[in-house]
Amino acid sequence: MKRRLLSHSKRFVILHIAAILAAAASMPAFAQTPEKQELRYQGWASKVLYPELAEDLGYLAPLKLQWVGNTTSGPQDIQAAVTGDVDFGGAFNGSIVKLVAAHAPVKAVISYVGTDKETNGGLFVRDDSPIKGPRDLIGRRVGVNTPGAYEQYVVTAWLQKAGVSQADIDKVVFVAAPPVNLAQLLKQKQLDAVFLEDIVKDKQLALGGARLLTTDYQLFGSFGYASYLFTDRFIARNPNTVRKFVEGTARAIEWTRTTPRAEVVARLHKIIEARHRNEDATIVEYWKSPGVGGKGGLIATDDFTTYFDWYVNNGVLKAGQVKPGDVYSNQFNPFNQRVASQ
Template sequence: MKHSIRNFAGAASVLLLVTSVLLTGCAEEKSSAASSTNNGGLEVSELRYQGGIGSVTYPELAEDLGYLAPLKLKFIGSTISGPQDIQSVVTGDTDFGGAFNGAIVKLLAAKAPIKSVISYYGVDDNTWTGYYVLDGSPIKTAKDLIGKKIAVNTLGAHHEFVIKEYLHRAGLTTEEIDQVTLVVVPPVTSEQTLRANQIDVAALGGVLRDKALERGGIHPLFKDRDLFGNFSAGSYVLTNKFIKNNPKATRKFVEATAKAIEWARTTPRDEVVARFNKIINERGRKEDTATVKYWKSTGIAGKGGLIADKEFDNWINWLVKEGTIKEGELKAKDLFTNEFNPYLNEK
C-alpha cells in the first residue's frame, strides 16, 4: 500500500470528513462497561481497549500492579495504528485509545468530541525512532529521498510528521516532497523489507531498532530526537461524553495509568522487563516475548504522563504551516486536561 506524502493529505481529509459526518449523525457511543453496585462507587466496571502484540501498555501494567482495581480492562484486539485506535474511541468501539498528538490534533480539527487525558509514549535519550538505510546506501541527505520509498507503521501519525519535518527543514519544495513515497509496512517486518531492498528507508524504534542494530548493516539517516529533542509524543483520549458521564472512572483510569508510568520510570529496568514478561505470558494470547528484553525507558517527559502545552502547540503550528488547519482554529489548552492526574500539583 503506497502513498505519496502529499497525496495522503487528501486521503486524510476525506477520512476526517467521514468521521465528522459520523459524529453529526447522532451515533450513540456504545460503551459495554456496565454499572455495578460493587464497583467501588465507579460508574462503570470495565474499559474496552486495543493492545499491541508482544508489548504491554501502561493501563495493562496498572491493572497487573493492582492500581486499576476495581476497574477492569477488556481487550478487544490489537492495532499498530494510533489514528485507527482513536477512531475506534470516536465510533464507540472502545472506551480509550492512544495516538501521536499530531494525529489527535487532526481529529479534533474535524470536530471529534475527544480529549487527551494522559501521555503514554515519548522520546528521550534511550527511547527514540531512527530512519534507517542500509550501509552502502546512496541515500546521504534529504534530497536523496526524492523518488525513494520509506516504510512507516501507519499514515498520518508520528513517523509521517517527523519525515515531513525533516524534508521541510532540508529545504525540499512541495513538488519534491510529493515524490517521496510512504509505504505502510508492519513494524515487525520493516527491517526485513529494508534488507530485501523492497524499500529504501525504514522507521525503526525501541526493541525493533535494537534488534536490527544487533544484526548490523544499517545506520540512521536521521532521528526524531535530533529534530525535536526529548518530548512526550502521544496521548490517551476519552470522549467528552465518557468523561462527563463517568468522572470517577475517568479519574481512576488516569490515576492508575500515571502510577504505572512512574512505577516503570523508577523501578530497576530488569524488574520492569520481568513484569512485562509475566503479563504477556499470563494473558494467553500466544505472543512472543523476545522483544521485551530491549525495553529501556518510558520516553515520557511529564511526571506520571502529565501533558504540556508545547506537546500540542508543536503540531498545531505544524498543521497551520501545512494548511491543514487555520491559525487560531485550535488552542492547545482546549485539547487536553491534566485534571485527573495525581501528579498535577507536583509539576
C-alpha cells in the first residue's frame, strides 16, 4: 500500500514538474532579460509615441527610453537608426522600402501609425480657396512633412484616381514643413493646401477656417503606414531587447483600444506635461482611436507591398527588387498567432 502511494506521489511530482517546464518552454523569449537596458530615440513635438506610452504604463520595464531630441522627418529618423545615432527609428513604410532597396540592413518590427475610421489624415485648403477638386491642385504648393514620403503618396494617389496625368502631377509643388506648422502656413497663404495627419487634422477641423478635400481612409480604408525598425546588427545582438520593446509597444497600442477615451487622453496629457519639452499639450484632446491597422501593431504584407508597386510604376524600383521578408518581421510581436502557437 505504501509502495503504491509513493508511486502515485512520484507520478504527481513528475507531472507537476513537466507542466511547469512546458509552460516555461512556451514563452521563454518573453521572460529573458534584455541585453541592452536603455534605448535611444527621437520624439515628435506634441505627440506621445506608443513606446513612450508603454514606458509610462510600465510595459517596457526593465527597458528605459533615452530621448535625444525631436525629429520632424521619418526618413531622417530611420537614417539615424542606420548610422547608430539612435537605437530605433520610425517612418513611412515606403521610406523603409527605399532604405532596404538601397541595401540598408534594417528590419521593420511593429506598425505604429495608420488610418482607421476614427483616426485618419486629410488634405486641407482654406475655406475661401478656389481649389475644389484634384485638377485644381495642378501648379499649386502643397505642404507635407516630408516630400517623397507618405503624405505625398496619398495626394498623388488622389490625383491619379481622378485621372490626372503624370505630367500634370509633376507640376504640383510639394513643400516640406514641420507638421505642427503646416496649418499656420496654410492660414498665412504661404501654401495652397496641406496634408495633416491624425489628431493634427482633427484639431484643424475643430478650429475651422479650412476645408477638407479628402482623407487617406476614404482612399484606402484602414491600414498601417509607418513602422519602427532596428538594424539587423542590433537585432542579432539584442534579440530580447527588441522583443521586449515590441511586446511593450504592442501592449500600449491595445491599451488605448480597450481603455475609455477620456482616460487615454488624460494619460497622454500627463506624459506631455511631465516631460517639460515646451509643447502644445492641448493637441492630445483630439485623440480618438489607436489609428493602427493590425492588432498590437502587427504588420500586414499589404502595408509594404503597396509601395513596392508604387515605386515600380514610378521607376524607382525594379519588379522583384525587394520582397516582404526583406523589409519586415512580426516575429517579436506577441499578437502574432504563428509565433504565439509555437
